[in-house]
Amino acid sequence: MSETSAHPVRPAETSDRALRRDAARNRERIIEAAREVFGEQGLDAPIEEVARRAGVGIATLYRRFPTRPDLITCAFAAKMQDYADTTEEALAYDDPWQGFCWYVERLCEMQSGDHGFTEVLTMTFPTARGFEDVRNHTFLRFRELTKRAKRAGRLRKDFSTEDLPLILMANAGVIAAAGAAAPQAWRRVIHVLLQGLERPARGPLPKPPSPEEIMRAMQRR
Amino acid sequence: MSETSAHPVRPAETSDRALRRDAARNRERIIEAAREVFGEQGLDAPIEEVARRAGVGIATLYRRFPTRPDLITCAFAAKMQDYADTTEEALAYDDPWQGFCWYVERLCEMQSGDHGFTEVLTMTFPTARGFEDVRNHTFLRFRELTKRAKRAGRLRKDFSTEDLPLILMANAGVIAAAGAAAPQAWRRVIHVLLQGLERPARGPLPKPPSPEEIMRAMQRR
Numbered sequence: 421m422s423e424t425s426a427h428p429v430r431p432a433e434t435s436d437r438a439l440r441r442d443a444a445r446n447r448e449r450i451i452e453a454a455r456e457v458f459g460e461q462g463l464d465a466p467i468e469e470v471a472r473r474a475g476v477g478i479a480t481l482y483r484r485f486p487t488r489p490d491l492i493t494c495a496f497a498a499k500m501q502d503y504a505d506t507t508e509e510a511l512a513y514d515d516p517w518q519g520f521c522w523y524v525e526r527l528c529e530m531q532s533g534d535h536g537f538t539e540v541l542t543m544t545f546p547t548a549r550g551f552e553d554v555r556n557h558t559f560l561r562f563r564e565l566t567k568r569a570k571r572a573g574r575l576r577k578d579f580s581t582e583d584l585p586l587i588l589m590a591n592a593g594v595i596a597a598a599g600a601a602a603p604q605a606w607r608r609v610i611h612v613l614l615q616g617l618e619r620p621a622r623g624p625l626p627k628p629p630s631p632e633e634i635m636r637a638m639q640r641r
Numbered sequence: 642m643s644e645t646s647a648h649p650v651r652p653a654e655t656s657d658r659a660l661r662r663d664a665a666r667n668r669e670r671i672i673e674a675a676r677e678v679f680g681e682q683g684l685d686a687p688i689e690e691v692a693r694r695a696g697v698g699i700a701t702l703y704r705r706f707p708t709r710p711d712l713i714t715c716a717f718a719a720k721m722q723d724y725a726d727t728t729e730e731a732l733a734y735d736d737p738w739q740g741f742c743w744y745v746e747r748l749c750e751m752q753s754g755d756h757g758f759t760e761v762l763t764m765t766f767p768t769a770r771g772f773e774d775v776r777n778h779t780f781l782r783f784r785e786l787t788k789r790a791k792r793a794g795r796l797r798k799d800f801s802t803e804d805l806p807l808i809l810m811a812n813a814g815v816i817a818a819a820g821a822a823a824p825q826a827w828r829r830v831i832h833v834l835l836q837g838l839e840r841p842a843r844g845p846l847p848k849p850p851s852p853e854e855i856m857r858a859m860q861r862r
Contacts, residue, residue, distance in 0.1 A: 585818075592814045594810045612837035612846065617837075625832045637821070637822035
């Protein structure tokens with residue numbers, strides 16, 4: 421109310437509030453535009469395109485998001501939370517193997533609709549603490565999911581948690597190459613993979629990459 | 642010999658030959674450079690970099706190879722022939738399933754060492770007749786390989802020849818994301834896939850893309 425009446429005693433606060441409101445609105449618009457542009461074109465999309473679509477100047481954008489990772493992690497914070505929630509949903513399945521398979525397919529589905537998220541899932545952003553905390557917690561919950569599926573005798577014993585990023589990388593390859601022409605093709609590949617992960621294993625596998633190797637692969641930017 | 646003596650009667654021919662020799666040498670140098678540059682950086686690598694490394698002007702390069710596909714298909718002609726030969730080697734296995742598995746892993750290995758070839762294998766170049774003839778012939782021989790592996794009761798019955806490009810796309814995704822940090826990681830993914838393709842199948846699969854969809858995916862450039 422005090423915002424609409426031109427109260428002579430506190431003009432500074434009134435204009436401060438308006439500025440803060442403007443800033444918040446700009447921020448929201450930039451995040452929304454980044455979500456769209458990264459989703460369509462991947463994480464290398466031009467920042468200028470984000471600014472254009474948000475209707476803000478490039479200087480404003482850089483003031484709010486000084487680096488590309490700042491913008492990426494803000495744009496995908498909500499999706500990262502969905503990703504975390506997906507793990508809990510999978511853990512709620514009565515049949516741990518069904519939960520495991522549902523989870524892998526669901527993650528791949530999240531990748532299929534969003535080029536940006538496809539990349540986000542196989543990368544790390546060391547400077548974005550909150551973002552990486554969600555990822556790390558989710559990873560621990562995924563480890564619990566694999567333990568249960570192994571205890572139930574359905575997931576092959578030599579499955580490694582490092583296999584999940586490899587599956588997501590493979591899925592990203594199918595989506596990148598076949599996405600437009602055969603948008604559901606990735607689903608078939610994932611089902612073949614899941615059947616190959618079923619116990620009893622049909623043979624040994626080459627050893628998985630180490631956690632350090634996966635970490636280096638995910639730090640590729 | 643007549644090239645070294647300055648025979649006064651046929652100077653035109655002498656210089657023609659020298660020009661042809663120069664042209665052939667330039668052509669070889671360009672192809673060699675293209676193989677290197679595309680191999681390191683993929684098929685979108687700057688053409689200027691190819692010219693620079695070949696030590697020729699950009700105009701010379703464009704005169705010999707007016708379009709990017711012209712250059713790509715010349716650069717990978719030898720590798721395409723290797724690819725064709727690989728199919729024959731696979732068909733020579735006594736055990737058709739072993740031949741099939743060896744073939745898939747070998748193709749993926751060819752992709753792993755060469756970013757350009759990784760892309761070439763999942764694309765078509767409609768204007769490069771000879772190149773596509775080799776591919777088409779190889780495809781027919783691959784179909785024969787899958788028939789034998791099915792008849793031997795080892796490859797799942799619902800395997801489709803359209804699954805091969807999907808496997809190569811998945812492999813390209815693993816190589817692109819993990820290649821530098823975990824250069825052998827693709828092998829593990831391919832082994833899981835191969836075990837998922839073994840008969841008896843552990844469950845139905847989502848239907849494969851149609852040949853037309855795969856063709857469209859491969860024409861993405």
